[in-house]
Amino acid sequence: MINLVINGLNVSVEDGSTVLEAARFLGFPIPTLCHVDGLSPYGACRLCVVEIGQGPRAKLVSSCTYPAEEGLKVRTASARVVRARKMILELLLASCPQSKTIQDLAAAHDVRQQRFKQEYEDCILCGLCVRMCEEQMMAKAIGFRGRGEKRSIGTPFDIKSDECRLCGGCMYICPACQLRCTYNEPENAICGGCANLSPPCIEKDQFDDMMCYLDPCVACEIQKDK
Template sequence: MVRLVIDGQSVEAEEGWTVLEAARHYGVEIPTLCYAEGLSPYSACRLCTVEIISRGRSRLSASCSYPVQEGIEVRTNSQKVRRARKVIIELLLASCPNSRTLQCLASKYGVTRIRFRPEDRGCILCGLCVRMCKEQMQAGAIGFANRGTGREVAVPFHAKSEVCRECGACLYICPVCELPCPGPLQPGQLCNACLDSLQLEAFPCKE
């Protein structure tokens, strides 16, 4: 067993666990987007960023891939973490303004404005569909194409795939291609309908 501190609590975790797994085991909530149990961690959305203090040095790191280590201290809700998390949600909302998942995350983590230029691209490139297709469906029909701001999820050469079985697992796991959030009217606006709700945990508008 590995001993570590999560948000002031001394806990024990099994060797090989990630910080995210340990935190969830003890009921500490860390938001995630590109993480799903059963798929390999990808550490791309950076929403699960936590502050890790190791040997006197503090740094932000993605908890979904950080292996638990003896003696480290994890802070899941420090000022640094909150600021980073809010900016990341804001950035994601600028690229997918009407995603219900993102709008709910914004409400939950206190994002009350989007200061960035919105550009609806309908995809946050979390790679869940790519990993789902490859790792669980054993198809590998889709992947990433191009780099930088031109990156996209695509079938090779944009041609109809010969290995896709049209199983729909990619749609199932996609966090943004769902019914849009009914709240905001214009890209760049926030719904925040659930911001005042007492039951933030329940994501009321998702029901």
């Protein structure tokens, strides 16, 4: 067992636990976007930062990846942490304003302004879908590509992957691009299963066979609107 102090409270956790697990065990709320129990920790969204260390050596680390260490002193909501989280949420809102998850988090953290140029992206590259596909669905159909500004998620060469079983796990787990079905561009689609039905979804049974997460079918909804 490892003993550490979180916000002044002593806690003992099992070897190999993370700071996030220890803090949640004590009931301290730490917001996360790229963390889901059951998937390996990744540390991409940085929302879960906490402050460790003392004096000039104090620093922020992502609690979802930082291992609980003996004698560690953690502050989960210091002024520095709160300031950083608000800025991260402001950045998220500036880029992906349509995600309900991000909107809720921003509201909960009292983010009242957005000072950057507004963008309308969906993906925040948190990597949940990549890990879902690899670790839970054992498919490894999608992955990260490129770096920096050009980083993206998708299949190799943007061709529908033979590894993809159209499970929809990637869409299910996504905190930002919920209900984004790329049916309209079947050649770029990660799934695109329904596009192979002709005419789309006329046979409800067939749609059920695909176990699509999007129920009701988005393709049908689009047709209905027309």
